[in-house]
Amino acid sequence: MLPSSVKAQYKGVADNENRRRFSGSAWALVMAVMALVAMVHAGLWMAARETMTAPAAINKFSSLSFAPYGKKSNPEDGGVTDEAQIRSDMKVVAPYTKAIRTYSSTGGLELVPAIAAEYDIKVSVGAWVDKRDERNERELREVVELARKHRNINAVVVGNETIFRADQTVDELIKKIQRVKRETNLPVTTGEIWNVWLEHPELVSAVDFIAVHILPYWEGQPETSVVDRTIQIYSKLRAAYPGKRIVIAEFGWPSGGYNLHGANPGPLIQAQVIRDFVARADAYGIDYNIVEAFDQPWKTNEGSVGAYWGLFDGNRHLKFPLSGEITDARFGINLAIALILGALFSLPVLRMARPTVGHVAVRIAAANGAGAWFAVVFDHWVTHYFVSGALVSMTVGFVLMIPLIIVAIARIDELGAIVFGRAPRRLLAKPAQEPTREPARAPKVSIHIPAYREQPEMLKATLDAVSRLEYPNFECIVIINNTPDPAYWQPIEEHCRLLGERFKFLNEPKVQGFKAGALRIALTHTDPEAEIIGVIDADYVVHPDWLKDLVPAFEDPRVGIVQAPQDHRDGSRSVLHEMMNAEYAGFFDIGMVQRNEHDAIVVHGTMVLIRRTALAAGGDWSSDTICEDTDLGLSLLEQGWSTHYTSRRYGWGMLPDTYEAFRKQRHRWAYGGVQIVKKHWRKMWQPESTRLTGDQRREFAVGWFNWLGAESIGVLMAIFNILWVPVVAFAGIAVPERILTLPIIATFVVYLVHFAWLYRQRVGIGVLRSIGAAIAAMGMQFTVAKAVADGVVKDNLPFTVTAKGGGKAAKKGSDFPAFWEAVLAGLLLLGAFVLYMRNFHQVREINIFIVVLMVQSLPFLSAAGMAALERSQLNDLALWRSLGRRIQLVLARRAADVVPPKVAAD
Known part of the structure; x- marks a missing residue:
């Protein structure tokens, strides 16, 4: 028979708490919190919703650049178009424009003028000119033939930024322009950026009108001053060449891609810039051409923005309304996806035992945050075009991010449970002593x-x-x-x-x-x-x-x-x-206590x-x-x-005698963990093979995932990013999107908050010891990842005894024990430095990527720092205690020196 105090101590302890089901009031509480958090989530989306205004484009556009190629066609690699594609695309633009501009007269584009005539659309037909003489000759012959044949052609444009690309000299290009002028009766010009026209008045003299390209994005111009900048350049040209007709032959703004200094692409910004420009151009009587009619997914030579200059997307849908308020057309879809996923991810709270408002709210908020992230990723996926490098980066990044999101949610849940949840019930405490205690069985x-x-x-x-x-x-x-x-x-x-x-x-x-x-x-x-x-x-x-x-x-x-x-x-x-001792304490005072609540220690x-x-x-x-x-x-x-x-x-x-012994012990634990996963994972999920409850299975699965999986994925992502740095720094393509980099930083912040808050609340150690524990925990990332890799490919590594007690095994080896961690940390920091030096255009995604590399270096720096600390005098606690006493003595003396003489005398 147990004593009454012991009975009281263990009352309810042996009950399987995680088998309890919700009462009606608990269920109502959770549903109310779920609804409240969903409302807040929706409210945050509404608050973040961008709305812009701009003058309505009530008339048809003066002209649009017209490249009738499908999304999978690539004219830069010899791709051609056909009559069906041209006719389909012409039907799309006809309601919106008076004229179109082409850039070539071969590869199927020779069919454009005839089809445009059916829709009463004028054409500025182009002849592509580059360094290939044979191609140039074919283009010139074809453009002359088209100009003679079709009455709806109102101008011929010989070459497009040919001088800017240095494909031809000015004299060579002038000769070609003069040839076309002799063989046609139409105005002839060439398309060039504005400074080329200012630098070459002889080119101005050779053309019938100036076809100027003004694209302030490439100057890094902020979108708020784009139109003013364009009008300013136009006025400068008019002042330089009075009496010469000037056509803004290219003006546009990208709806996607990275910023260029202060120039920010975006669908809403594109709409505002284009509508504002069109209104100003119409008011000033400026003839213009908008580049482009359609997005050009194949265009990679212009960096991240090359594919996004179209007024219509690759599916030929108009990107923005031409009048009224400018809003994100996909906002409702994205909001619905975020809320639905947030609700689905929140469903596990219905199995929570003894829920509290705070804990439920934190857990559901984390689920809704994950839902919002997935919605943003989905929106990015369906609204962007991916070249092979970007596709690889996006796919790998997304796959690796999912486990980190799960780990972050688990840590937020544990934080909510400890800070806002109920006190542990299954935790054994020391039984109260009774004055008269009935004898217990022993x-x-x-x-x-x-x-x-x-x-x-x-x-x-x-x-x-x-x-x-x-x-x-x-x-x-x-x-x-x-x-x-x-x-x-x-x-x-x-x-x-x-x-x-x-x-x-x-x-x-x-x-x-x-x-x-x-x-x-x-x-x-x-x-x-x-x-x-x-x-x-x-x-x-x-x-x-x-x-x-x-x-x-x-x-x-x-x-x-x-x-x-x-x-x-x-x-x-x-x-x-x-540091080691503080790091161990966290597991026993935080993780084990929480797992014990579900009988899953x-x-x-x-x-x-x-x-x-x-x-x-x-x-x-x-x-x-x-x-x-x-x-x-x-x-x-x-x-x-x-x-x-x-x-x-x-x-x-x-404690382990040395840092190397600490590493070997953690490697053994993690390697053994992998062995246990391989041995038990099937049995855990077969009802006929196990009596584990759902909560117990979850605790073990999340625990393994949080420890073995998160650390391994962290190392994999770091190595992947190291390999990706040269692609970003020197190829200038496939910069990791912020939707894949910001969550890494957010996950690290969650880790720090989780660590600091729970150490303070449960472990009860000071700030300095908590920092030491965090460094020790981070420093084991590579060790755990290596153990997981060993566990996957090696079946029977020997048991390694941890050196303790200062015996012979405690001697430090001559090799630096954190060599590979130091190498990885150095490569990550070197990569961050290279990107910083190469980020000439101050692309924000690159700056975020730099921060990610620095964050990813911290676990490796922690390991290298611990190994270096062990070999230095700074590892001596007596040194720090002596330094602390000296600082206190100096502070005391200074305090005495500032006491006024009269007070001292009194």
Whole structure:
């Protein structure tokens, strides 16, 4: 019979909390919060909705550049058009323009004038001129023939920016213009940017009118001053060449792509600029041609904006209204997608136990944020054209971003649960002491301590602590395995003899199966009456109350495991050890506490108590993974056993001696984690094979994903971005879109907030120690990623013992242990520097990419920094304490110096 205080302590603890279902009031609460957050989400979309105004384009456009090619055609690679395409495109533009301009008279474009005549549309027919003499001759012959044949041709344009591209000299081009003038009776000109006309008056003299290209985007002109800038240039030309007819033969603005200094592309901006310009041009009587009629997806030679100059998109849909308010035509679709996805992603809250308004609101807000991101990505996907490089960048970036979004949501959920949720209910606390306490049953506990080449003095301290346990019924089995050197085991054998008959000493020189093999042997020597098996590592000093406080939980026959946290007693050895200790504490005070609420703790092989019958039912300690403890814990949960956890410290071990030992330990844990995933993932999702609840499956899946997946993907994304830097810096294409880079920064911010807030609330350490813990956690990213890669391709890596206690294995190697992390950090920072120096046009997406590279370098810098710290004097805590005392002394002296003399005298 349990004492009443113990009954009260464990009341409800053994119940499977995660099997509870919502009450009607809880369901109503969640639905109300879901509706409220959806309203706020919609409100934010409405607030962010851009609306612009501009004069209406009430008349037809004066002229449009006309390139009748389908989305998959590429005239720059020899692609041609045909009559059907021309006729279809002519039908699209006919209601909107009085004239069109072509740039070539071959490749099918010779059919344009005849078809345009059917729609009563004038044509400024062009002859393409470049460095190819044969092509030029063919173009000139064809344009002359067209000019003679079709009455709706009102001008001939010989060459397009030929001087600007340096394809012809001015004299060569003038000769071609003069030839066409001799052979036709139409006005003849050439199309050039405005400064070419100002620099070559001889070219002005050779043409019948000036066909000037004024494209302020390429000057980096802000959209607010584009039209003023255009009119200013037009006026400058009029002043330079009075009496000469001037036609603005190209004016336009891109609806997509990257900014160029202060010039910002965009669908709404394009609409405003075009409508404003047309109104001003009509008012001033300026003849003009808008470039382009249609988007040209094949045009990659003009960077990111080349494809987006059309008034119509690639599907021949008008991009913006010609009158009235200018808004995003896809706004409603995007809003609907965001809200629907936000609602779908929010559905898991309906399974929350003991929901609170704050926790539910945070979780649903995160889901709606993910929905908004997916909506924006979808909109970008359907409204943009992708060349091969951009398609690869977009696809890979999107695929890699999805896991990071899931991890961010999981961290936000955990943050909401701890900050705004209810206090933990399943967490075991120290039972209250009663003045008159009825006697409790004390089942026998067999404590097993496996040891491999452990320092004798350290292990003696562990045994001495066990001997002081305030529990009447236990034994302790020490098993020295694979340790032939008598200097390690003889002192322990003698010490066990001194401690008495409760302590059994085993020396097994040839144990197979690592630690699990040693524990299996210990089981064969266990007292048959022992009901509970306790396992501690050889470096752990346990509290006298360990068994007294935690064994009563096994009075519930469903309980198979009771786990206490790891902690360490040597954190003050150095700054590095302080950082390690703080990093470990976060897992045991945050993650384990939250997982315990769903009976889904990660069992670790020290400070653990296991029911003997459960151990047998779970298949004993298994050697097919190198994390036999976690493997066993999951196996018991799959069989329906319950587990319990306490965050109270009942034992203190030793930290890894060196940074390299810290890395090897984390590698072993992560590698073992991959082995466990490979072993259990199918069974976890087969109802006939497991008794895991949905919450337990979720906790393990999210836990694995958050740890193994996120770290691996982080390294993959960093390497991918390193490889992508030269493409961005030197090819000038496929700059990662902000929809793929901003979430990386946002995810990092979530990580920092999650870490800082929860460390402050749960771990209770200062700011400096929290920063050290964050650096230690980030510094393990590459190690975990490498362990995951090893786990995928290698099946049976050996168990590596962590060097502790200052033995021979504690010696630092001559090689820098974080060499590859330092290399990756250097490459990321070098890439950021190169992009900064090469970002001549101040493209914002490149600047964001630079920030991403710097953020991605932080985990690798953390690893390199820890490795360097270990080898420097700065690792000495005594140095920092001395420095702190000196600073305090200086501050005290300064404070005394500023006291007024009169006050001092008083």
